Amino acid sequence: MDIGTAPQPWLSDAPWAALEAKFSRYLALSDAERDCLASWQAPARVMPRRRDLVREGNDVACVYLLCRGIVSRYRVLPDGRRQILGFGLPGDVIGFPSCSLARAAASVCCITESEVAAIPLEQFASTLTRFPRIAAALFWIAARETALAQERLVTLGRRGAEERVAYFFLELCALLHKGRPRDGERIAFPLTQEIIADTLGLSTPHANRTLRRLRDQRLLALDGQEAILLDARGLIALASFDPAHFAAMPIPGL
Amino acid sequence: MDIGTAPQPWLSDAPWAALEAKFSRYLALSDAERDCLASWQAPARVMPRRRDLVREGNDVACVYLLCRGIVSRYRVLPDGRRQILGFGLPGDVIGFPSCSLARAAASVCCITESEVAAIPLEQFASTLTRFPRIAAALFWIAARETALAQERLVTLGRRGAEERVAYFFLELCALLHKGRPRDGERIAFPLTQEIIADTLGLSTPHANRTLRRLRDQRLLALDGQEAILLDARGLIALASFDPAHFAAMPIPGL
DNA sequence: CGTAGTCTTGATTTCCGTCAATCGGGGTGG
DNA sequence: CCACCCCGATTGACGGAAATCAAGACTACG
Known part of the structure; x- marks a missing residue:
């Protein structure tokens, strides 16, 4: 059955490439922009499987760059029913745009062992003002995410x-x-x-x-x-x- | 039963107030910004009940400012099943951020008779670059909309x-x-x-x-x-x- | 070799969709 | 002015889809 030939982006050996690749699909990065994105990935932490990266209701102090692994965003009702809202893949910025809320609206959990870099909100915000093209690209990506969520609404409803x-x-x-x-x-x-x-x-x-x-x-x-x-x-x-x-x-x- | 005492924002006598009111919740508008928003509302059209404002799959040439009435965004599956994705109230900008897609991902239909102003995409885009605070507010509003959609996912799923x-x-x-x-x-x-x-x-x-x-x-x-x-x-x-x-x-x- | 997590399957119940019929109000045309 | 009609609300009977509860099997791993 030819095991192991499928691409496994979340197990990539070159995690730092994912972010650049994602942005490169939208715009040609300048050197300064490239450096800025690279700086996000410096202090990456390894998170084990099943560990929560964000817990619903907590204060939002960071966004996270996912370098390796796969995560799920989810909400749970008081009686334990759980609904997964979406997934994060390497190169995704976790917690955007929900960082526009004071408290996390959903939890985020590592489905596989993952490598994540925390980006303090101030650093993130200053990047957006200094590099408007990066801000625009992030907004674009967020808009696409919204479109996906709407398609999921159709799926769950009908x-x-x-x-x-x-x-x-x-x-x-x-x-x-x-x-x-x-x-x-x-x-x-x-x-x-x-x-x-x-x-x-x-x-x-x-x-x-x-x-x-x-x-x-x-x-x-x-x-x-x-x-x-x-x-x-x-x-x-x-x-x-x-x-x-x-x-x-x-x-x-x- | 005291009919008619409930607030009916979509039947408001002062529709132009809705947009300003919405923005005023987020920031204090300057005169220039106020003028800009006012210019959006100039050529308002009246749309009858049940009329589609946007049809899924069509090219996106405008966003629409809803001045009066209430609209629904929806998708239909090939066999006719319909899923409503959300509602638009007076002051809402219809078609944002989905104008970031080439073709409309969903249709928009007037639930009540409505008054809408079409804003050509170029004019809208130029506003966003000339008035970054308006762009930021719109982004904020869109982020909130995304949070609502996620809550609806929980509702439909669980x-x-x-x-x-x-x-x-x-x-x-x-x-x-x-x-x-x-x-x-x-x-x-x-x-x-x-x-x-x-x-x-x-x-x-x-x-x-x-x-x-x-x-x-x-x-x-x-x-x-x-x-x-x-x-x-x-x-x-x-x-x-x-x-x-x-x-x-x-x-x-x- | 045991244990925990996941997958698998069956029996039963509950929820919800479908189909069909009726009702009632508001508008409309004769 | 009235009969008609359309749309929406309402209700009932029925069947099907999916949840729940429960038990067992497989696998990876310590």
Whole structure:
């Protein structure tokens, strides 16, 4: 089954590249801008799996740059029900734009062991004023994130379980490879079924059964730490997935 | 029953005040800034009920300032299922930040007759560069909107029907009055049950039944064009509603 | 070899959607 | 002025989807 050939961005050997790569998709960085981004990554800490990086309700003093690993943003209701709001991948700035709130609206938890650099809010803010192009790019990225959240609203509100799961893998694939999913696409997949369930608003057993149904239909396969989109076309049709919603736009003013 | 005493911001006689009021909550406007905002509102058009202001997939050429009325942003799946993503009230800039995408990701529809002013994208962009404080305020407002969308994700993913409906009215109340809901609070309510259902991911009959159950529990009453929160405390407990998530933060740099 | 976490499966119950019919008010045209 | 009609609210019967509860299997790892 050719284990280990899937790209695993969250286990990258060159974590510092992720941030630059993300910005380079939007603009050509000047040397000063590059230096500034590099300075963010200096004091990276290693966080173990399952450790919370941010706890809901706490004061916001930093944003975090994720250098390696994968994290989830989530909220829990008083009785313990949990809803995952989204994921952070290497190069993502965690806590933006929610740093515009005094207290964290959601918690952030490390799904895999992760490497994060804390950026004090003052340093972050001063970067935004000194480098307006970086501010613009961050805003652009945040706007895209908002669009993704809206698509997830459609998923939770109006799609059934099979559609949700299909959509979930297609979204993940689009986020990782930045392209339209193709048949046989393999994606690294370090997420438990409980995480899938809490992302999609399902119970863990039902998420499991739904995965099985997709496997029986030869749409999707799971193999250890990776997922395979056996029939991308079928998944797209099943989920009413529209790749256009994931296209990243260039920033007009460059 | 004292009809007509509820505030109806979307029927305001002084629509131009809404935009200023919204900004004034974040910063003290200079004369130049005030003039700029005023210039946005010049060529307002009247749109009838049910008319689409923006259609999903169309090119984005304008943002719209909503002067009077109430609009919904929504997406529909190929088979007709509809999910409402959020509402626009007077003073809201419709199509921001989604104007950062080439094509509209969602449609916008007038729920009541509305008055809107189209702002060409170039004019809007030039305003943002000439008046950075206005840009900052808009960004702040957008960030708050994102926080609301995340709370709705929790609602759709993890709350049951009664909790969703209770949450819906509490959110609406918080948005309109900008304060913690109180017992007996009356809010103007021009929304049909179909709109409630499509917002909350429920079927119309089930939304109706759920409303009835809340009425039977003396938590909530509907009376023509207004809703009454009979037992705000009960609704808050039922929905696990946290008013802190609706608090607007002042902008740090003023 | 034992333990903890995850995956898997079954039986049962609950919630919610679907379909269909009725009701009621406000507008409209004859 | 009145009959009609459309839209929205309402209710009931029924079926299906998903949650819950519970138990067991597999795997990685100490």
